Amino acid sequence: xxxxxxxxxxxxxxxxxxxxxxxxxxxxxxxxxxxxxxxxxxxxxxxxxxxxxxxxxxxxxxxxxxxxxxxxxxxxxxxxxxxxxxxxxxxxxxxxxxxxxxxxxxxxxxxxxxxxxxxxxxxxxxxxxxxxxxxxxxxxxxxxxxxxxxxxxxxxxxxxxxxxxxxxxxxxxxxxxxxxxxxxxxxxxxxxxxxxxxxxxxxxxxxxxxxxxxxxxxxxxxxxxxxxxxxxxxxxxxxxxxxxxxxxxxxxxxxxxxxxxxxxxxxxxxxxxxxxxxxxxxxxxxxxxxxxxxxxxxxxxxxxxxxxxxxxxxxxxxxxxxxxxxxxxxxxxxxxxxxxxxxxx
Ligand code: NAD
Ligand code: WQD
Numbered sequence: 001x002x003x004x005x006x007x008x009x010x011x012x013x014x015x016x017x018x019x020x021x022x023x024x025x026x027x028x029x030x031x032x033x034x035x036x037x038x039x040x041x042x043x044x045x046x047x048x049x050x051x052x053x054x055x056x057x058x059x060x061x062x063x064x065x066x067x068x069x070x071x072x073x074x075x076x077x078x079x080x081x082x083x084x085x086x087x088x089x090x091x092x093x094x095x096x097x098x099x100x101x102x103x104x105x106x107x108x109x110x111x112x113x114x115x116x117x118x119x120x121x122x123x124x125x126x127x128x129x130x131x132x133x134x135x136x137x138x139x140x141x142x143x144x145x146x147x148x149x150x151x152x153x154x155x156x157x158x159x160x161x162x163x164x165x166x167x168x169x170x171x172x173x174x175x176x177x178x179x180x181x182x183x184x185x186x187x188x189x190x191x192x193x194x195x196x197x198x199x200x201x202x203x204x205x206x207x208x209x210x211x212x213x214x215x216x217x218x219x220x221x222x223x224x225x226x227x228x229x230x231x232x233x234x235x236x237x238x239x240x241x242x243x244x245x246x247x248x249x250x251x252x253x254x255x256x257x258x259x260x261x262x263x264x265x266x267x268x269x270x271x272x273x274x275x276x277x278x279x280x281x282x283x284x285x286x287x288x289x290x291x292x293x294x295x296x297x298x299x300x301x302x303x304x305x306x307x308x309x310x311x312x313x314x315x316x317x318x319x320x321x322x323x324x325x326x327x328x329x330x331x332x333x334x335x336x337x338x339x340x341x342x343x344x345x
Contacts, residue, residue: 002026002073003246004116006059006107007080008052009036011190012122012179014044015239016078018188021048023243028072029054030065031081035193037335043187059103062110069114076118076250077111078242079104082151086126086293087197089148100151101158108162117169118249119159120242123257125177125231125300127153130293134265135301138175138257145293156257163255170253172245177231177261177300179238181320182327189327190235191334199271200232200320204328207281214283216268218290223297227268231261231299234315234323244311261300262313275321 003020007013008029013036020027021044029041029052041054053072057064059081068074082100083089089096104121111117128136129143144150156173163169180200182189195211196202205211219226241260248256266274272283306312 001075001250002028004068004072004074004077005029005080006077007031007036007082007122008054009033009038009040010080011036012176012235012238013080014040014188015183015235016080016242017041017044017052018048018183019236019239019243020078021050027052028068028074030057030059030068032056032058035083037191039335040188040191047183047185047187060099060106062106065106065110066113069110069116074114074116076120076246077107077116078120078246079107080122082122084148085197086146086148089146089151093147096147096151100148101154104155104158108158117166118246119169119171120245120249121155121159121171121173123152123156123173123175124149125175125259125261125298127156127175128298130295132295132297134297134299135263136259136298137301138259138304160255167253169255170249171255172249173255173257174241174245175257175259176238177233177259177298179235180232181234181236181315181323183236184323184326186323186326186330189324189331189334199230199268200324201328203272203275203283204324206283207275207279207325208328208332210332212284214272214285215288216285217288217294219287220290221296223267225267225269228294229265229267229297229299231263231265232271232317232320233261233313234320236323237262237313237315241305241309241311244305244309248309256308258305258309259300259302260305261302263300263302264317265297265299266317271317271321274317275325278318278322279325
């Protein structure tokens with residue numbers, strides 16, 4: 001069975017490509033490489049020993065997308081492609097609405113034309129907004145607080161309308177919590193552009209000496225130690241969740257949202273301490289102001305995914321830190337060969 005993976009060269013996409021290949025699927029990747037490098041897919045080929053058919057295409061380009069659908073017998077789509085930086089979305093709302101929403105509309109139009117009605121969509125826990133009602137259930141109120149989160153919410157609504165209009169569609173909305181970690185080979189991982197916004201890549205870059213010190217955003221929350229608590233999930237567990245969701249949608253019709261997290265929350269200080277333990281490196285940090293828009297606590301109720309998808313996360317916080325660290329240490333400058341040379345001089 002052939003699966004189209006949009007955004008398949010990205011962080012979660014590459015890890016999912018590996019799991020798809022391992023599960024016996026044929027894959028076709030479409031990515032415009034706006035936030036990734038072709039080298040990431042080359043590494044997936046090396047890890048799996050399989051070639052990957054990939055197209056450098058913007059999925060807003062309907063004609064190009066149609067060509068791909070006409071050339072391959074695609075039976076389902078996993079849709080990762082999109083922009084994902086919360087802060088940038090506040091600065092560039094039109095770019096975010098245009099890219100995330102228009103590309104999804106174009107994709108769905110082409111899928112409809114080619115009668116491909118199985119879709120796994122990358123949503124986000126960000127659709128719940130800054131709630132402190134934890135654990136978060138799929139039925140919890142949706143109240144995204146930034147343009148990025150609103151694009152995910154709006155797309156979810158579009159997809160619900162699509163299913164209402166034609167019950168042959170089968171769609172899984174996967175709401176990821178905080179994906180971290182990397183493939184255990186250390187060959188692929190998260191490769192943020194510029195200074196990372198997210199905690200784990202920031203800590204990793206401090207550990208490898210690229211950044212001096214971490215600023216902890218607030219230590220006066222009502223949490224175990226005052227710092228923000230999140231549901232970090234290993235990217236390989238997350239990737240495996242996509243395989244389970246795919247199996248489910250192929251067998252059923254309709255639309256369902258699933259939280260993909262571990263169900264456990266860790267504070268910023270607990271993550272620092274786990275990272276220090278596995279790396280043996282002290283992470284210098286200082287306590288700063290709260291970051292606007294941050295919730296104190298955010299972790300998932302994962303019982304729906306467990307029951308319906310027969311999926312649960314297996315890896316713990318130390319595995320997540322260990323694997324993030326292995327990738328960062330092996331490739332301090334990510335996929336950029338040029339920078340690696342500069343670094344090793
Ligand atoms: P990523 O940026 O690493 O991957 C996205 C990929 O999509 C990139 O390779 C990029 O080049 C590609 N892309 C972007 N716009 C495109 C377009 N118009 N046409 C073709 N390709 C395009 O991001 P990721 O972390 O792998 O996230 C994947 C998906 O999961 C995104 O939709 C993101 O919003 C969602 N998500 C991510 C997180 C997270 O923390 N990483 C959390 C929740 C949800
Ligand atoms: C985690 C914790 C920070 C950086 C984001 C998006 C969300 C989703 C996942 C896409 C918080 C603290 C962080 C730092 C810190 N992405 N922190 N110092 O904000 O939970 O979620 O990524 O869908 O939409 O908002 O993740 O990694 O930025 O923060 O103290 O330098 O670490 O305050 O408590 P977040 P994060």
